[in-house]
Amino acid sequence: MDDQPGISPALLQRLLDDDESLLDQRDANVEALLIERLYHNSFATRYLPIPMLFGAFVMYKEYLTWWHIAGLTLLYAAGTFYLDYQRDRYTNSAPLITGGGDWGLRFTVGSAITGITWGxxxxxxYPPGDFALQAVLGVAWAGLLISAMSTRAVHLPAYYAFMITMSVPPYTRALLEREPSAIYMSFFGIILMISLSFVAQMNNRRERLAIALRLRNAKLIGDLDRARAVAESSRAEIEHAYRAMLGEFAAAQRLSSHGSWNWQAASEQIGWSDEFYRLLGLAPQSCPAxxxxxxxxxxxxxRETVRGHYQRLRAGAERDQIRFRLNDRDHPDRALIALGESESDGNGQVARIHGIVIPAEDRTPMVSRA
Incomplete structure (x- = not known):
């Protein structure tokens, strides 16, 4: 099997480790996003317990009056509608990134109302002496508590408000009745409450850390985008300055009747300026240099004079100058002067050549051929 490139142990450890330092200080943006998750996640589950509520009315009808049923129905509806009203207000008017304390308090109040309904x-x-119905109450209580933990753990005050208001009334009734079966179930229920509270704390911490990491990554991405924008702006300015410099250089060569050429060892390519083309009697960029x-x-x-000039520069001549005539039937005496120099790298090899040509009538040769 071919060896596949993998993640190094050090990188894997960095990916697995949570940056706990992000939770050292409470961030208002993290709190706001937790509240947003709370309102979003709890919407679908707030109506699911309603069939359970009516099922309890049927199963425990011997222990309830119509006043009990009407009062509990109105109380649960009031708590649910209150939470929906707050959710609509939050969605329509509250900015996403803002302090979440006030909205969290409102959800906590709604959780306490729905919790006290179940309590x-x-x-x-509570059915005295009926262990089976007592067990059904215990199972229903455990299911509601687990469901509340999954939706409210992102905001611990709301979770604890629901848990306490839901648990205190039936636990108090069980203690007042002093039935061993109810006391035993209450004991195991307290163990379950403690265990789920630890789980809720861990889930809340994980949610906070995940949101803090996303916010930090968003900030890093924003910083990168701003840096990229600055770099693009700088690049555009540099390109503009470069084009302006090339224009000025071309204008200077045109006005002074100087053409230039160069050769780079790295690319083995020759470059001619526009004025070099013109001095040779060619249109700029009309043929490869x-x-x-x-x-x-x-x-x-x-031609041998020009060829020798080029070869001497390629061989390492520091400076070389020649005079040559153009192949121009209309102006057989038209001549140019070519002056070039070579530059060597640290190994003594020719790295580049720079040369110019000017009309012979503009100046006389000043440097002898090397």
């Missing part, structure tokens, strides 16, 4: 149901429906194209525009008797 009072456990008080009124090459020694053969240069020689084609030189008088046949002077």
């Amino acid at each position: 009072l149901l456990g008080w009124f429906c 090459a020694l053969a194209a240069w020689l084609e525009r030189v008088h046949p008797e002077d």
